[in-house]
Amino acid sequence: MKILVCISQVPDTTAKISFKEGNTVFNTDGVQFIMNPYDEWYALVRALEIKESQGGSVTVINVGPAENETVIRKALAIGADDAIRVNAVSSSALFIAKQIAEVAKAAQYDIVFTGKETINFNRSEVGAMIAEYLDQPYISYATHLDLQGKTATIVREIEGGSETLEVDTPFVISAAKGLAEQRIPNMKGIMTAKKKTLKVVEPIAFDDISFPVRYELPPSKAGVKLLDADNMEELVRLLHEEAKAI
Amino acid sequence: MILIFAEVQNKTFKKQTLELVTYGSKVAKMLNTSCVVLVLGEAENAGQLGKYGANKVYQVVNDHLNTFDSQVYTQVIAKTAEQIDASVIVLAHSSTGKSILGRLAARFNAGSVAAVNTLPSIDGNSFEVQKTVFSSKAIATYSIKSEKKILSLSGNSIAPEILGNEVEVELLSIDVPAPKVRVKEVKKVAGIVPLPEAELVVSAGRGLKGPENWGIIEELAKELGATTACSRPVADTGWRPHHEHVGQTGVAIRPNLYIAVGISGAIQHLAGVNNSKTIVVINKDPEAPFFKAADYGVVGDLFDVVPKLTQAVKDFKSK
Ligand SMILES: Cc1cc2nc3c(=O)[nH]c(=O)nc-3n(C[C@H](O)[C@H](O)[C@H](O)COP(=O)(O)OP(=O)(O)OC[C@H]3O[C@@H](n4cnc5c(N)ncnc54)[C@H](O)[C@@H]3O)c2cc1C
Ligand SMILES: Nc1ncnc2c1ncn2[C@@H]1O[C@H](COP(=O)(O)O)[C@@H](O)[C@H]1O
DSSP states (O other): OEEEEEEEEEOTTTTTOEEETTTTOOOOTTTOOEOHHHHIIIIHHHHHOOOOHOOOOEEEEEEEOOGGGGHHHHHHHHHHHHHEEEEEOOOOOOHHHHHHHHHHHHOOOOOOEEOOOOOOOOOOHHHHHHHHHHHHOOOEEEEEEEEEEEEEEEEETOOOOOOOOEESEEEEEEOOTOOOOOOOOOOHHHHTTTSOOEEEOOOOOOOOOOEEEEEEEEOOOOOOOEEEETHHHHHHHHHTTTTTOO | OOEEEEEEETEEEEEHHHHHHHHHHHHHHHHHOEEEEEESSSSSSSGGGGGGSSSSEEOOOOGGGOOOHHHHHHHHHHHHHHHOOOSEEEEEHHHHHHHHHHHHHHHHHHHEEEOSSSEEEEETTTEEEEEEETTTTTEEEEEESSSSEEEOOOTTOOOOOOOSOOOOOOEEEOOOOSSEEEEEEEEEEETSSGGGSSSEEEOGGGOOSGGGTTTTHHOOOOOOOOEEEOOOHHHTTTTHHHHHHHSSSSSOOSSEEEEEEEEEHHHHHHHHHHSSSSEEEESTTTTTHHHGGGGGGEEEEEHHHHHHHHHHHHHHOOO
C-alpha cells in the first residue's frame, strides 16, 4: 500500500489564545506548536500499522512554512518514510486541499489519510475536498480500518452510533479516536528521521476565496451563582425561570 | 436561490433540519430570493418543511440514495444547485454534512465555511459569517469572496420557527450513480437523542470514582430527558463508551444545558462544552477551574448533591 498522511501544525491544546494587529492575526508569542492530535495519534499510526503488516510506504505531507519542519520531522521519527512540504502559508481549506491533491494526483496513493479536523480551525473540510479533487470516495470520522487486499472495512462515527462499510482503494479517509493508539518516537526513530527525505515543493497558484478576517474571544461569563446542596429546588427554579433551560 | 440539503433519518426530519430550513429562509430574505429545500430519499411529509420557511421542496427518490456515499450525494446536490442556480448552499454540520461540504466547495470552486453559528452579515458584495475556532476558545469572522457560497450550520445555533405553510413536493428526476461505498451495518443507540443534537446533557468525570456509580447520573439524565456524556479519562478507562466523551478530542457540543458532575474543567474538556448556553457545575472542590466557566455551581459531594437535584427535578415536573 502506498499511503499519504496529511499532517497539520496547530497550537498546543493548552495554548493561551490571543490576537494582534487589531484582532486580525493569531498571536503566536509564547505558543507551542504540535502536530494536530488526530493526524499524529490516529491517522499516522494506523498508516504505519498498515505498512508494517502489508508492506508499502508512508509519506507525510504538510502545506506550511519552513517553521513546520519540526513537526514534520516528528512524523518521520514516529516512522513515516519520507515527507513533502508544500511551501505556502494559507488558512484556506480549499487552497490546502488543492495543493495536496496536486501532489497526490501525480503520485497515485492507495489511501490518503487526514485527521477528522484541525483543533485550530475545526473545519473537517480538507479531507472531503481532496477526495473531490481526486474523484475518490471519502470516509469521514473512521474509528476502525481493516484491509483485505484492495478492500477496506471501515467503521465510522455517526450521530448516536456507528456505520460499518466496505470500500475499495483508492480512497480518502479521516481519522477519529479509536483508529489507533498514540506512539511516542524513540531515540532510534529520532536519529533516523534526520536522514529521511523532506522534499519542499512550491505551491501552484490558487486564489483564497474564503478566509478569516477578524477574531474575538468568546464573551466571558457573568460569574457563577453558587447554590447550597440542600436547596436544589432553587437551582431547578433558576434553570427554569432565569436560564430557560428546562 | 438558497439551497438547503435536508437530511432524512428513518423517513423523518431531525430538529437540526428544521433549524437549517429556518436559517435558509432567513438568508433568502436577506438576499431577496427564495429558499429551496432538497430531500434525498424517502421521507414522510416533506411538504411540512414549508412551515419552517421552505418556498419549494424538491425530492429525489432512488435506491442509490438509501445508504450514504458522499460522492453520490454530492453529485445529486450539485446537479440540483446547478438547475436552480443556487448562490448559497447550506448543509448541517453533521457526520453527513461534513462529508459533503468540502466536496461541494472543491467541485464548484466555491468559498466554504464549516460550522457557522450565526446568520451571515451581508453588505453589498461582502458576505461574512462567524464560527468558533481554536476549539471554542475564540470566534472568527470569515469572509467569502466567491459567487457561490457553501456553509454548514452548527446544531442549536438558531431555533426552528414557523414561517409559512406546507408546500407541495416536486419529485426531481436526476441520474444517481451507484455508490462505491457499500454500507453493511448502521448501529444506533435506540431512544436517546445523540449527543451532538442533545439540548440537555448530564456529564460526569473522574469524581464519580467508578462505573458502578453511574446510576445516579443516568437517573438525573432520565428525569430531565437529557443525554449523558463524560470526560476523557472516563472513556479512556472504559467506564463509558467513547462516543460519550466530550471535549477537544471528543465530541464538541452546544446544548442549552450542560450539567458537569465531578469534572475538574480542564481546558481540553472546556473546549468541547463551553458553547453550552447554561453550565451547571457540581464539584466538591471550590477551586475546581470549571466554576469559572459555570453559570450555576454547587460546591459539595456529588453523591449527596446529585440525588437531591434529581428529586428536585422530579418535584418540579409533577407540579
Ligand atoms: C491533548 C489532550 C487532549 C485532551 N482532550 C480531552 C477531551 O477531549 N475531553 C476531556 O474531558 N479531557 C481531555 N483531556 C484531558 C484533560 O486534560 C483532563 O485530564 C480531563 O478532562 C480530566 O477529567 P476529569 O475532570 O473527569 O478528572 P479530574 O481532573 O481528575 O477531576 C475530577 C474532579 O472531580 C471532583 N470530585 C472528586 N470527587 C468528588 C465528589 N465526591 N463530589 C464532587 N466532586 C468530586 C474533583 O474535585 C475534581 O475536580 C485532554 C488532554 C490532552 C493532553
Ligand atoms: N496545512 C495542512 N497541511 C496538511 N494537511 C492539512 C493541513 N490542514 C489540514 N490538513 C489535514 O486536513 C485535516 C482536516 O483539517 P480541517 O479541514 O482544517 O479541519 C487535518 O486533520 C489534516 O490531516
